[in-house]
């Protein structure tokens with residue numbers, strides 16, 4: 159089924175060909191077209207405007223009639239030159255529109271109406287929810303979507319977000335992928351959404367749909383290319399029931415939902431039905447699917463961005479995917495000196511990734527002290543959750559921060575400057591340094607080709623990030 163982004167691309171094409179053009183000839187196979195004399199009302203008219211709302215197309219004519227079409231699952235619009243041969247059989251043409259230069263044909267679409275302006279407000283399309291792809295999505299659209307979702311508070315999310323009278327534009331593939339990305343179980347009732355979950359749902363929906371629209375398809379929207387190749391699938395969950403989740407290894411499941419029994423795919427661990435009591439993660443008995451899927455630094459970047467956040471070294475008990483599992487290099491062989499190829503790559507790429515892609519990838523430590531690589535999106539989320547002003551950090555951390563603020567400095571000289579070199583004080587020093595990292599007051603410098611860690615104030619390295627937060631504070635609805 160064409161989804162909102164696809165219809166919008168079609169709308170753009172039809173607008174280029176039809177808008178401000180006069181319809182010289184019109185014919186339609188619909189029975190009601192003859193009964194209602196559509197040809198008489200359409201022929202000779204100028205097309206004032208071609209509009210898209212969700213999956214619906216509207217052609218407004220200068221005499222206040224509007225041609226409405228919906229492609230449902232199998233319809234398609236074709237644009238031809240006047241003498242160009244058609245790619246489909248003429249008997250399947252439902253609507254043919256001719257201008258001075260083009261022939262525009264709607265094949266196989268079962269749904270069309272000719273509506274007068276005075277009756278538009280009573281047409282079924284007047285019940286559509288706000289269009290997620292509209293350019294000027296505003297606070298009132300957000301409010302309207304929230305209210306419409308709450309009217310359907312007993313409806314499961316997998317049905318509700320496909321319901322075009324709640325929000326318009328989401329189709330079956332987007333549905334599963336949006337719910338996975340927002341970690342929402344498809345059987346949760348709409349009414350159980352917190353306002354924050356709702357804001358994230360709309361934000362993610364709009365971003366994925368916008369990307370599908372600008373790239374004209376789903377190839378660049380969900381999985382990175384290396385994982386698409388590994389699975390033969392476009393998405394994290396869509397069409398993958400029985401296969402392991404990329405995030406946690408649990409088997410992807412499928413439920414049928416809604417009046418048409420459409421398939422919804424989801425990960426029962428990553429999208430817990432009850433977020434307060436997520437099901438325990440079963441021991442992984444197999445290698446994760448992404449194992450050995452990364453061969454180059456660029457693929458490593460894709461991997462980090464696809465996962466959001468990854469660990470660096472092997473960690474069989476941990477919940478995070480790791481760079482160690484992902485890279486396709488040989489582990490140290492018996493008798494081999496040094497680190498081995500795999501460890502060498504992992505160790506150098508953990509530095510090379512943020513150094514090469516400083517606007518996309520962040521290296522740091524998370525609560526508990528684990529070293530990770532993450533996307534900027536993830537960083538923003540963790541920052542909001544864990545940032546503490548330095549004045550609220552411990553006394554040693556505050557002293558360290560004062561030194562780092564005066565100029566970037568490496569770990570060993572920092573320890574000497576503050577005079578915490580004996581063994582007892584080392585633990586104290588390490589914990590304070592970690593506290594500054596975990597609370598996002600300092601960052602490791604992205605300066606390439608330096609052995610060891612150089613510490614800089616966080617906002618010095620990420621000023622654009624600080625600006626973003628100021629912006630986000632001013633517009634809390636986003």
Ligand SMILES: [Zn+2]
Nearest residue numbers: 403406425428
């Ligand atoms: Zn999962």
